[in-house]
Amino acid sequence: MPAAVQQSKAAYDIIRERFGEAVSECDANPTMPFFEVADTSKWADIALFMRDDSRLKFNYMACLSGVDYMEQGQLGIVCNLESIGGPTHKIAVKVKCARDGGSIPSVSCVWHTANWHEREAYDMYGMTFEGHPDHRRILCPEDWTGFPLRKDYQVQETYHGIKVPY
Amino acid sequence: MQELGKADLNSTRIIPQGDNRVVIEKDLDTEYMVLSMGPQHPSTHGVLRLECITDGEVVVEAEPYLGYLHRCFEKYCEKVDYPGIVPYTDRMDYLAGINNEMAFCITVEKLLDIEIPRRVEFIRVITAELNRIASHLVAIGTYGIDLGAFTPFLFCFRDREHILNLLEWISGARMLYNYVWIGGLSYDVPADFKKRVDEFVTYFKPKVVELYQLLTTNEIFVKRTKGIGIMPADVAINYGWSGPMLRGSGVDWDLRRNDPYSVYPELDFKVALPDPKFCEIGDSLARHLVRAIEIDESLKIIEQCLDKMPEVDGFDPRAAIPKKIRPKAGEVYGRAENPRGELGFYIQSDGKSTKPLRCKARSSCFVNLSAMKDLSKGQLIPDLVAIIGSIDIVLGEVDR
């Protein structure tokens, strides 16, 4: 196992010890070690713990991507976390919710980065983020129909009287 | 930074306190005015729209509105195959095409787990650093225009043309190159590439000093930028800032050193940090200084690479490219240090298809710009322009 993955595993063990069954097993693959949050409602607590615990210090959120798991009927987010000025470990966290009307707790109060990234995930996939301070679309216009990055997205014919497809 | 103090007369006074600070005293409640800046505005660097709530000359809050250049990059990633995505990455941060291609290619190479020839790595680093200089020249030149200095813009674009000529010579395009391919390059460099890059470096070194004298130490410029838009280091990290923005706040963090890729571990360069004697850590001037220092560092890197680059007879840069690019099932997050910060790609592959299942671009400008609301609080409107310029946004990357 490469050293970087071992570090991630060690970080995961600390989280597992604190939250037990709320997090799933760690997937220690060499390209992107990650774990999944099994109990979605605990996500904000886990995030705060990951940021503030002196052994973890995940103070930097590199990326938050929305994902559409169409076969499982779920939407999700993937967060890539690491620490600047602290330990050199990195880990990814996955949080999933139902495809229709699903919601995920917002972590924009933990990392400010998440604010716009969550808005973008909502814009593209349509999951709601509970407790988000500014829950609006960010890239598409406010009156756009549908969520463009869903796998079954059909583009609208016209927008304000302008033809959309080629 | 301004402090809004209490006062007893019915007028607003701006009292200079020396050292670029002003105290704004205001008494009667004035009516807030909403001022829409952009999407067509000469100093928003593209199609950014800021909705400023102003109290006289003071900005109470500036809310950025994005999406005026949302070109569906992530949709395209799911629709075209891996090599086909490379030209689209060019069009994200169109000032630094090669850096974008490189970030994307090293991410896919991580997923494919393939070895890259050493010569290819050196060529990639040389072109990427050349492109970094070109990008910083645009950033510095347009920053000058924003603050009323037109001449540095002309100087910067004159020198930028030299770099564009070099890159055009090796790739065939002036701006959007499609030069770095997954596993290799589209072409090897021409025969006397080393000589011409060396000539450029010799030509350009005095020009950097000239630019420094012309703009960076210019008193008006310093007055306009020093102490404006200060961002403390911990808030900057929490906002996810990266690149020159984060280093401007005094955080010693550079992906080329902290998460090394390509041949950067073999090269000797220092991470650009602002000089506290000259600026306040975290202000607009500090961010400008970091960019100016980075030009010097990039020149150093180019010189070292020219020395170390191995010469191979009959070198084929496409030899290591796999016949069919179909990574095994898995996920990866790869990144590289762009002129504007960390450009990351999250790629999900299902192992069966030649197209990614999901590809998300983490763009540095998007994240850097998200702090705009905090940075603009209580600033004067002209200072708002100085702050936007110092963030150095490229809307193509913000909106993707």
Next chain:
Amino acid sequence: MGLLDARISNRNVLVTSVDNVMNWARLSSLWPMGFGLACCAIEMMATNASNYDLERFGIFPRSSPRQSDLMIVAGTVTMKMAEKVVTLYEQMPEPRYVLSMGSCSNCGGPYWNHGYHVLKGVDRVIPVDVYVPGCPPRPEALIGGLLKIQELVRMEGIGVSRQEALKKLAEKSVDPQQVIGQARKATA
């Protein structure tokens, strides 16, 4: 006065039509709106800067649509931006010209098939006079397009509509391939 001085000696009388004088004045001071959208805007800036120096044609970017004669649509127009482009166009005083720069504003460019948020051609919302192909067009190509606009101005006159001028331009325009072919034949 440069060229004119060489032709005309002191106290001479110059006879010409009002159309000619008007067109000469208009085409030598085409002020475009400084309006950058995407990648092409950087090439437009490069054309304005030292190496290509557009000011020698009297072309100098203005920040306000109310002061400009020409709109260079430089870059991808998105659905969100389309209405803004129309507003800007309507704010420009007549006579106004539109130059569509780059494949994206010509027809959607590389974003034509899956780009749900990209307007496939700016001519769907405003009338375009000259198209410049390329992704992005080189500064030389943009200068070529601007010279075409100047030619169009020359075709206009009092009582000549834009449609007639465009028709005249199309009739008088020379196929560059033909010119190159003739030159080759002459040298061969």
